[in-house]
Amino acid sequence: AQSVAQPEDxxxxxxxxxxxVKCTYSVSGNPYLFWxxxxxxxxxxxxxxxxxxxxxxxxxxxxxxxFNKSQTSFHLKKPSALVSDSALYFCAVRLSGYxxxxxxxxxxxxxxx
Amino acid sequence: GAGVSQTPSNKVTEKGKYVELRCDPxxxxxxxYWYRQSLGQGPEFLIYFQGTGAADDSGLPNDRFFAVRPxxxxxxxxxxxxxxxxxxxxxxxxxxxxxxxxxYFGPGTRxxxx
Numbered sequence: 229a230q231s232v233a234q235p236e237d238x239x240x241x242x243x244x245x246x247x248x249v250k251c252t253y254s255v256s257g258n259p260y261l262f263w264x265x266x267x268x269x270x271x272x273x274x275x276x277x278x279x280x281x282x283x284x285x286x287x288x289x290x291x292x293x294x295f296n297k298s299q300t301s302f303h304l305k306k307p308s309a310l311v312s313d314s315a316l317y318f319c320a321v322r323l324s325g326y327x328x329x330x331x332x333x334x335x336x337x338x339x340x341x
Numbered sequence: 342g343a344g345v346s347q348t349p350s351n352k353v354t355e356k357g358k359y360v361e362l363r364c365d366p367x368x369x370x371x372x373x374y375w376y377r378q379s380l381g382q383g384p385e386f387l388i389y390f391q392g393t394g395a396a397d398d399s400g401l402p403n404d405r406f407f408a409v410r411p412x413x414x415x416x417x418x419x420x421x422x423x424x425x426x427x428x429x430x431x432x433x434x435x436x437x438x439x440x441x442x443x444x445y446f447g448p449g450t451r452x453x454x455x
Contacts, residue, residue, distance in 0.1 A: 232383075260441060271345075271432060272384070272446040279441045318383050327372060327436075328397060329444060331383030 230255040232321050234332035241309045242340050249304040249335045251319030258324040261302040263293055266316040266334070275317075278302060289313070309339045343367065345447035347433050353453045354423055362418040362450045366435030373416050374444060375408055376432040384432050390416060391438070423454045 231254045241247045264272040276287025283295045293304045320329040346365040376384035386400040390410045410416040434444040
């Protein structure tokens with residue numbers, strides 16, 4: 229079985245400050261890891277993914293994430309937050325050889341002006 | 342190009358009724374997925390199609406739920422004898438094919454069962 233934990237229901241950060249949204253996973257095999265963002269009343273938008281290779285993955289809108297195998301984590305980061313980054317963020321894992329995604333419960337990011 | 346589209350965007354029905362939810366994937370994507378998202382939760386997998394066949398339907402909660410993809414493109418999720426607990430946002434996603442490919446999601450259908 230595979231699972232994803234997003235330990236924070238909400239993250240608050242001031243505009244211009246760095247942000248981190250945490251994600252840890254549990255799989256019995258090689259994981260593929262994804263981050264999606266969801267704006268109100270809209271579907272999920274893909275941000276970035278880790279499949280293999282460099283542990284630091286860069287994605288859309290200036291976001292990046294670091295795969296840490298020893299800590300089974302894939303935290304989402306951005307050096308300087310924008311108010312427009314305020315949204316619901318989901319981490320997801322897919323086991324190598326399988327196609328379905330398992331999502332975390334989501335973390336609401338609120339960036340204040 | 343056009344993304345994944347889903348219709349209707351909202352569906353209100355009465356308990357016991359039958360509903361159909363439609364998904365149009367991105368052109369050329371052979372893999373199609375249905376997920377269900379309840380309030381305050383992440384999406385949960387329902388069923389996955391590779392081409393016309395259901396490759397994995399292990400997420401369907403019971404036999405009231407059924408999905409088809411007869412021509413390998415558009416898919417319909419069918420729910421019989423709806424229950425209030427079926428109320429959720431139903432999301433469709435598509436991807437090129439393999440397990441490393443990114444799944445792109447549609448805007449979802451919000452189903453409300455009264």
